[in-house]
Amino acid sequence: MTRGVAITGMGIVSAIGNNVAENYASLIAGKTGISRISQIETIHRDDIMVGEIIHTNPVLEKQLGFTPNEVSRTVLIGCMAAKEAISNAGIQTINSERTGLISGTTVGGMDKSEQYFYDYFDRPEVRQHIIGLHAGDSTKKIASFLGLEESFVTTISTACSSAANAIMLGARMIKSGQLDRVIVGGSDCLSKFTINGFKTLLILSDTYSAPFDAERKGLNLGEAAAFLILESDALVEKDGKKVLGYVTGYGNANDAYHQTASSEHGDGAVLAMEKALKTAGIQASDIDYVNAHGTATPNNDLSEGHALIRLFGDKVPEFSSTKAFTGHTLAAAGAVEAVYSVLALQNDMLFPNLNYKTPMKEFKLEPVTAVTKKPIRHVLSNSFGFGGNCSTLIFSKRG
Amino acid sequence: MSELKQELKEKIIEQLNLEDVAVEEIKDTDPLFGEGLGLDSIDALELIVMLDKDYGIKLDDPKQGKTIFESVETMAGYISKHRSR
Amino acid sequence: MPVYINSIGSVSAQKTFDNSLFLEDVICYNDTVLKIIAPDYKDYIPPAAARRMAKGIKMSTVSAKTAMTEAGIEENEIDAIIVGTGLGCIGDSEKFVRDIIGNKEQFLTPTRFIQSSHNTVAGQIALGMGCKGHNFTYVHSSISFESAVLDAKMQLENGEANHILVGGVDELVDHHVKTHELIGHIKERPVETMSVINSGTKGAVFAEGAHFFTLSSVQRPSCYAELMGIKTYNTLTQNQVPEKVRTFLSEYGLEPNDIDAVIFGYNGDVEFDGYYNGLANGLFKNTAQVYFKHLSGEFDTASGFGFWLASKIIKEQRVPNVVHLNAVPVDGPETMLIYNQYRGENHSLTLLRRC
Numbered sequence: 001m002t003r004g005v006a007i008t009g010m011g012i013v014s015a016i017g018n019n020v021a022e023n024y025a026s027l028i029a030g031k032t033g034i035s036r037i038s039q040i041e042t043i044h045r046d047d048i049m050v051g052e053i054i055h056t057n058p059v060l061e062k063q064l065g066f067t068p069n070e071v072s073r074t075v076l077i078g079c080m081a082a083k084e085a086i087s088n089a090g091i092q093t094i095n096s097e098r099t100g101l102i103s104g105t106t107v108g109g110m111d112k113s114e115q116y117f118y119d120y121f122d123r124p125e126v127r128q129h130i131i132g133l134h135a136g137d138s139t140k141k142i143a144s145f146l147g148l149e150e151s152f153v154t155t156i157s158t159a160c161s162s163a164a165n166a167i168m169l170g171a172r173m174i175k176s177g178q179l180d181r182v183i184v185g186g187s188d189c190l191s192k193f194t195i196n197g198f199k200t201l202l203i204l205s206d207t208y209s210a211p212f213d214a215e216r217k218g219l220n221l222g223e224a225a226a227f228l229i230l231e232s233d234a235l236v237e238k239d240g241k242k243v244l245g246y247v248t249g250y251g252n253a254n255d256a257y258h259q260t261a262s263s264e265h266g267d268g269a270v271l272a273m274e275k276a277l278k279t280a281g282i283q284a285s286d287i288d289y290v291n292a293h294g295t296a297t298p299n300n301d302l303s304e305g306h307a308l309i310r311l312f313g314d315k316v317p318e319f320s321s322t323k324a325f326t327g328h329t330l331a332a333a334g335a336v337e338a339v340y341s342v343l344a345l346q347n348d349m350l351f352p353n354l355n356y357k358t359p360m361k362e363f364k365l366e367p368v369t370a371v372t373k374k375p376i377r378h379v380l381s382n383s384f385g386f387g388g389n390c391s392t393l394i395f396s397k398r399g
Numbered sequence: 400m401s402e403l404k405q406e407l408k409e410k411i412i413e414q415l416n417l418e419d420v421a422v423e424e425i426k427d428t429d430p431l432f433g434e435g436l437g438l439d440s441i442d443a444l445e446l447i448v449m450l451d452k453d454y455g456i457k458l459d460d461p462k463q464g465k466t467i468f469e470s471v472e473t474m475a476g477y478i479s480k481h482r483s484r
Numbered sequence: 485m486p487v488y489i490n491s492i493g494s495v496s497a498q499k500t501f502d503n504s505l506f507l508e509d510v511i512c513y514n515d516t517v518l519k520i521i522a523p524d525y526k527d528y529i530p531p532a533a534a535r536r537m538a539k540g541i542k543m544s545t546v547s548a549k550t551a552m553t554e555a556g557i558e559e560n561e562i563d564a565i566i567v568g569t570g571l572g573c574i575g576d577s578e579k580f581v582r583d584i585i586g587n588k589e590q591f592l593t594p595t596r597f598i599q600s601s602h603n604t605v606a607g608q609i610a611l612g613m614g615c616k617g618h619n620f621t622y623v624h625s626s627i628s629f630e631s632a633v634l635d636a637k638m639q640l641e642n643g644e645a646n647h648i649l650v651g652g653v654d655e656l657v658d659h660h661v662k663t664h665e666l667i668g669h670i671k672e673r674p675v676e677t678m679s680v681i682n683s684g685t686k687g688a689v690f691a692e693g694a695h696f697f698t699l700s701s702v703q704r705p706s707c708y709a710e711l712m713g714i715k716t717y718n719t720l721t722q723n724q725v726p727e728k729v730r731t732f733l734s735e736y737g738l739e740p741n742d743i744d745a746v747i748f749g750y751n752g753d754v755e756f757d758g759y760y761n762g763l764a765n766g767l768f769k770n771t772a773q774v775y776f777k778h779l780s781g782e783f784d785t786a787s788g789f790g791f792w793l794a795s796k797i798i799k800e801q802r803v804p805n806v807v808h809l810n811a812v813p814v815d816g817p818e819t820m821l822i823y824n825q826y827r828g829e830n831h832s833l834t835l836l837r838r839c
């Protein structure tokens with residue numbers, strides 16, 4: 001039995017592409033998906049920048065076979081990414097094995113809830129969105145779109161580490177023999193709710209976000225959905241599956257410091273990374289690339305940088321934050337970056353940390369700023385969220 | 400000025416849900432954060448909104464708050480100098 | 485490795501926050517929504533800490549503290565905090581949406597947004613205790629709590645943790661009630677809660693509550709029961725339920741007649757109570773049957789009340805009349821099964837036994 005859990009498929013839709021291939025092409029071309037917001041009416045239009053998925057809801061509805069305004073955008077993009085993952089894994093009949101679905105989301109159907117908040121009372125035709133306020137409803141609809149029945153289907157909402165935690169739970173369920181196959185990831189669309197929420201915390205940048213740069217001004221919000229298929233060794237062997245990579249390490253810890261901010265020295269982050277290394281049974285020196293959380297807020301990048309130094313000492317591996325490509329996609333971020341981590345493994349390629357110019361004065365850490373070819377065995381990916389939630393995943397070429 | 404200070408104390412108590420604190424207990428020069436009233440960074444963000452909403456003062460950098468919100472005295476001083484409403 | 489339910493804590497529409505009581509004075513309502521019977525929060529939470537707390541956080545804190553105290557588990561012994569919640573602190577989410585619309589996206593304050601994060605309860609409990617362990621929040625309708633329990637069980641069995649604080653919480657707010665009335669999920673007219681299962685009408689009586697438990701790999705003197713198994717299903721037809729129950733029980737070497745008492749999540753919704761009737765008149769026809777939503781009301785984590793009830797019944801070795809559904813007597817209950825679902829979806833089976 002391998003130590004890790006096999007990844008046999010993945011799917012993604014983000015501001016830099018509608019599938020895995022498009023995302024990869026953008027990553028190696030250094031092409032950002034950040035722009036002014038076009039699909040949501042907001043008074044903040046001119047003072048924020050976001051990572052929007054190019055397709056509008058009507059286009060997605062048509063592609064996926066939903067009726068107009070049937071479901072939230074979180075559901076639409078989630079279905080799109082999950083569908084790609086399933087097809088990528090060559091799954092024909094979804095209920096043939098003990099299959100589960102674990103999705104992370106923060107807003108769920110908030111895009112519709114905020115739009116129809118007062119309209120529900122005299123517009124029966126929009127009442128389908130009332131239950132969309134339940135975050136789990138988006139997962140339920142993705143499960144139903146996939147035809148998943150009599151199964152383990154649940155939703156994790158731990159703010160910006162949600163999808164990373166969904167991947168973690170999925171890996172643990174496969175390892176403990178409770179499931180043979182599990183679709184794990186997350187989906188979050190942009191909404192006025194999150195735009196205004198982050199605005200109140202004064203951590204939104206008015207320009208292109210610049211992770212780990214001394215002059216960084218905050219984050220760009222983004223929207224995305226990404227899912228991975230995890231399968232048991234027995235199933236991989238039985239079906240002769242091609243394995244894209246393995247989830248070998250995972251760990252979640254709480255910073256227990258502040259409701260929204262990270263502790264200066266990144267206690268929670270260090271604990272999460274240590275746990276992940278322990279699960280993977282590898283040393284810090286075995287990590288070839290770190291896909292950082294790197295939101296480009298003053299607080300995160302300082303805290304995460306300190307945490308990296310505490311864990312790796314003066315041998316911090318090459319690292320970058322890909323959030324300058326996609327924006328911070330909140331609950332989906334952990335899954336988006338899981339896909340990028342697997343792409344890094346598959347192609348022996350490091351992706352650049354865009355917009356980085358000036359080193360931070362607090363420490364000597366410089367992210368990778370150009371597409372770099374390099375043999376990669378293990379990638380460490382961080383995702384941190386409100387409530388002190390810190391998660392680390394390790395992806396490896398071999399189980 | 401003393402009127403403004405009184406107003407600020409009332410607003411701080413109300414806005415930040417300091418149910419167990421009375422206006423008289425807040426001295427003009429008491430530190431609002433840390434040891435004094437025990438406010439934290441989230442309260443600072445709440446106070447920034449109050450400046451904007453009630454006095455027409457926009458702060459974009461939360462760091463500015465540090466000196467402005469030192470005490471009721473410093474707040475009142477800053478507001479009377481910069482207020483637009 | 486066995487998993488023990490070492491202690492319990494509850495804040496519900498009944499006076500359950502005192503663990504020394506066991507449904508002696510039941511409150512009967514005639515309504516469509518029920519609010520919690522709140523303890524004096526000052527006895528549990530310092531005012532400075534309480535000032536920004538949403539109701540959901542307050543009741544969770546009370547319930548979590550009750551459980552921790554009962555088990556005699558120190559804060560630094562807790563290895564993980566796992567919470568299930570259908571809607572999180574929805575009161576703050578709604579206020580934030582109202583503010584966005586009402587103020588046209590201006591003059592918004594962060595507290596409401598922060599509290600809207602579904603994991604705010606688990607996060608704030610961790611912050612309060614200084615617990616740096618695993619911290620998860622599940623938000624999946626009527627299996628939110630069960631997902632949390634399942635996660636905890638897996639970690640305890642794998643030796644990843646010794647003591648885990650697990651809970652379920654949901655709060656009730658105005659807009660949520662009004663919108664769910666529009667779509668018929670809440671009963672149209674007030675009902676006597678004691679006879680809600682005979683209401684013959686659609687929809688449920690909505691409520692709120694917080695239920696926390698310490699689950700451990702080692703038994704404490706306060707121990708209530710052993711958690712044997714828990715399983716959830718996103719969809720099931722009524723016909724599939726008995727077969728799933730049989731298969732589930734057989735995984736633990738049990739037959740339906742090995743169950744001493746079965747707890748059903750009857751909520752009096754004529755459209756969906758058939759799921760329970762199928763078992764009540766079939767597999768468990770000759771088994772003692774217990775119900776509880778006439779006391780707790782319905783909410784996403786109402787099954788936390790069911791879990792609380794099963795634990796209490798096993799520890800005290802008696803079924804209070806007020807929750808006993810049929811005439812089959814219970815003598816020294818050893819093994820209990822809980823079956824819950826909401827609107828025909830998100831089914832769960834939970835198996836407990838005396839330890």
